[in-house]
Amino acid sequence: MFLRTTRNSKPHINTLDDFGIASHSGAAVSLNEITYRKGTEVYGEKEPAEYVYQVKKGAVRTYKLLSDGRRQIGAFHLVGDIFGLADDDAHRFTAEAIIETTLRLIKRQTLETVAETNNLITRELLSMATLNLKHVEDHMLLLGRKDSVERVAAFLVEMDERVASQVMALPMTRRDIADYLGLTLETVSRALSKMRRAGLLDFVGSTQRKIIILDRARLRAAEFQRQ
Amino acid sequence: MFLRTTRNSKPHINTLDDFGIASHSGAAVSLNEITYRKGTEVYGEKEPAEYVYQVKKGAVRTYKLLSDGRRQIGAFHLVGDIFGLADDDAHRFTAEAIIETTLRLIKRQTLETVAETNNLITRELLSMATLNLKHVEDHMLLLGRKDSVERVAAFLVEMDERVASQVMALPMTRRDIADYLGLTLETVSRALSKMRRAGLLDFVGSTQRKIIILDRARLRAAEFQRQ
DNA sequence: CGACCACTTGATGACCGTCAAAGAGTGTGG
DNA sequence: CCACACTCTTTGACGGTCATCAAGTGGTCG
Numbered sequence: 248m249f250l251r252t253t254r255n256s257k258p259h260i261n262t263l264d265d266f267g268i269a270s271h272s273g274a275a276v277s278l279n280e281i282t283y284r285k286g287t288e289v290y291g292e293k294e295p296a297e298y299v300y301q302v303k304k305g306a307v308r309t310y311k312l313l314s315d316g317r318r319q320i321g322a323f324h325l326v327g328d329i330f331g332l333a334d335d336d337a338h339r340f341t342a343e344a345i346i347e348t349t350l351r352l353i354k355r356q357t358l359e360t361v362a363e364t365n366n367l368i369t370r371e372l373l374s375m376a377t378l379n380l381k382h383v384e385d386h387m388l389l390l391g392r393k394d395s396v397e398r399v400a401a402f403l404v405e406m407d408e409r410v411a412s413q414v415m416a417l418p419m420t421r422r423d424i425a426d427y428l429g430l431t432l433e434t435v436s437r438a439l440s441k442m443r444r445a446g447l448l449d450f451v452g453s454t455q456r457k458i459i460i461l462d463r464a465r466l467r468a469a470e471f472q473r474q
Numbered sequence: 475m476f477l478r479t480t481r482n483s484k485p486h487i488n489t490l491d492d493f494g495i496a497s498h499s500g501a502a503v504s505l506n507e508i509t510y511r512k513g514t515e516v517y518g519e520k521e522p523a524e525y526v527y528q529v530k531k532g533a534v535r536t537y538k539l540l541s542d543g544r545r546q547i548g549a550f551h552l553v554g555d556i557f558g559l560a561d562d563d564a565h566r567f568t569a570e571a572i573i574e575t576t577l578r579l580i581k582r583q584t585l586e587t588v589a590e591t592n593n594l595i596t597r598e599l600l601s602m603a604t605l606n607l608k609h610v611e612d613h614m615l616l617l618g619r620k621d622s623v624e625r626v627a628a629f630l631v632e633m634d635e636r637v638a639s640q641v642m643a644l645p646m647t648r649r650d651i652a653d654y655l656g657l658t659l660e661t662v663s664r665a666l667s668k669m670r671r672a673g674l675l676d677f678v679g680s681t682q683r684k685i686i687i688l689d690r691a692r693l694r695a696a697e698f699q700r701q
Numbered sequence: 702c703g704a705c706c707a708c709t710t711g712a713t714g715a716c717c718g719t720c721a722a723a724g725a726g727t728g729t730g731g
Numbered sequence: 732c733c734a735c736a737c738t739c740t741t742t743g744a745c746g747g748t749c750a751t752c753a754a755g756t757g758g759t760c761g
Contacts, residue, residue, distance in 0.1 A: 311611070311612075311615045313615070313619060313620075313698060314698055317619040317620075318619070319614060319615040319618040319619045321611060321614060333604055333607050335604055339608060339611055340611070362593075362597070363593070363597075364593070365593075366590070366591070366592075366593040366596055369593055369596045369597055369600060370589070370590075370596055372600055373596060373599055373600045373603060376600060376603040376604060376607060377560055377562055377603060379607060380560050380603060380606060380607055380610065381566060383607065383610045383611060383614060384538070384548060384566055384567070384610060386614060387546060387548060387610060387613060387614055387617060388538045388540070388546040390614060390617035390618045390656065391546040391617045391653075391655075391656030392540060392544040392545070392546045392656060393540075393544075394748075394749090395748080395749070420706090420707065420708090421707070421708065421709095422707085426618075428618075429617065429618030429619060430749075430750090431749075431750055431751080432707090432708080433708095433709085433710085433749085433750075433751085434748090434749055434750075436708060436709055436710080437709085437710080437749090439708095439709095440709070440710080453757095453758075454758075454759090455707065455708070455757080455758060455759090456707090456708095471540060471541055621716080621717090622716080622717070647738090647739065647740090648739070648740065648741095649739085657717080657718090658717075658718055658719080659739090659740080660717085660718075660719085660740090660741085660742085661716090661717060661718075663740060663741055663742080664717090664741085664742080666740095666741095667741070667742080680725095680726075681726075681727090682725075682726060682727090682739065682740070683739090683740095
């Protein structure tokens with residue numbers, strides 16, 4: 248999991264040939280799609296990893312829980328992203344649909360059988376795992392050493408790069424963002440308000456969760472506020 | 475980097491055949507060793523990744539810096555660990571010898587040439603990257619959601635598993651531990667004192683940085699304090 | 702339209718960071 | 732070998748950032 252392949256990704260990695268592995272091996276690969284309603288679980292932590300997933304529509308959050316309910320979201324998976332891949336045997340996160348979400352499935356078994364003999368596929372998997380690693384490593388710096396405004400700014404920059412449209416319609420709630428950034432939802436809200444007052448962004452329209460970035464340069468600067 | 479292969483690792487992964495890749499490919503692999511003095515840099519972030527390293531003696535820290543000096547240590551590499559591997563092109567961390575350290579080097583170029591044709595090696599690299607990923611993912615939960623005592627307990631449990639001797643002689647300073655855990659050195663010191671008063675551990679002998687775990691069960695419980 | 706959920710904003714407090722001082726350990730040079 | 736300098740560590744006092752608790756507004760959907 249943690250595959251964030253839309254970000255700075257080479258197209259062929261982003262799609263893993265759109266799961267068209269059959270073309271390489273000649274094996275019959277069953278392509279399935281499942282639609283999940285808002286809030287439903289795709290798989291749970293420690294469950295055997297039977298499938299790999301690609302988001303066709305919607306958005307997914309993957310997270311770990313502590314026994315008292317504290318939650319750390321590891322990644323958001325948007326349209327095009329592949330996740331559940333780096334989990335060898337058992338899943339290391341729980342995955343949930345944030346909104347109504349359609350996923351493409353591929354049997355892990357199939358993928359592994361192909362990878363056993365096909366070095367190109369194995370290298371592609373390695374490349375995806377490395378990309379994955381980069382994101383988590385950067386996120387570690389954020390969680391360990393950045394203050395609340397820097398964290399929220401980093402989140403916005405990341406989302407801005409990924410959705411790449413004038414107005415960001417974020418699927419996730421303030422609580423999701425907070426659990427991604429290691430904050431509380433109130434702190435996220437305050438940071439957003441602060442940035443709005445500073446003219447970095449604005450909330451758009453009648454609907455919630457629509458944000459427009461007004462000043463990308465200053466937003467990026469806010470990610471590394473303290474000089 | 476971030477290769478923490480001594481922990482729960484299968485021996486063949488830990489050593490990658492002790493870098494004896496020549497035996498697979500028949501290629502001439504130059505094996506070099508370099509010794510670094512305490513505090514010296516092995517490589518810097520964003521430098522081209524020319525080599526992969528294995529710790530033969532000593533200990534290494536890998537970290538990222540923010541412009542104002544805030545530091546996040548990603549991993550400590552102890553004897554046997556391989557690091558600098560997941561950095562494709564450029565290193566994503568800076569690596570420094572914590573104490574006098576001897577490293578084995580292998581040219582990345584050689585490794586990649588072998589991996590291009592040898593699927594077994596590629597799979598091994600993938601396996602190491604995945605192991606790597608697991609550690610970072612767990613660390614993300616720690617940095618995002620655990621309090622100071624839980625963090626220090628987690629650190630001690632991790633080190634206890636890796637050094638596996640009665641008395642832990644830690645190579646790193648309180649500041650290193652703090653920068654690994656996203657805390658300050660004072661907070662680390664207070665957490666250790668608190669655990670000592672609670673009878674979980676003790677400081678040993680005249681020399682600093684020697685810790686003995688008195689109650690592993692309660693130490694593990696402290697890692698998930700709040701129930 | 703009403704119930705519910707998401708969000709914002711304020712008040713308060715706790716945890717941890719900062720600043721400071723002193724003790725302990727280490728290394729070096731006379 | 733001891734003295735001195737330096738680093739590392741501990742502990743205390745204080746303050747700030749963010750978590751917690753709470754209330755009210757706004758949006759969504761049956």
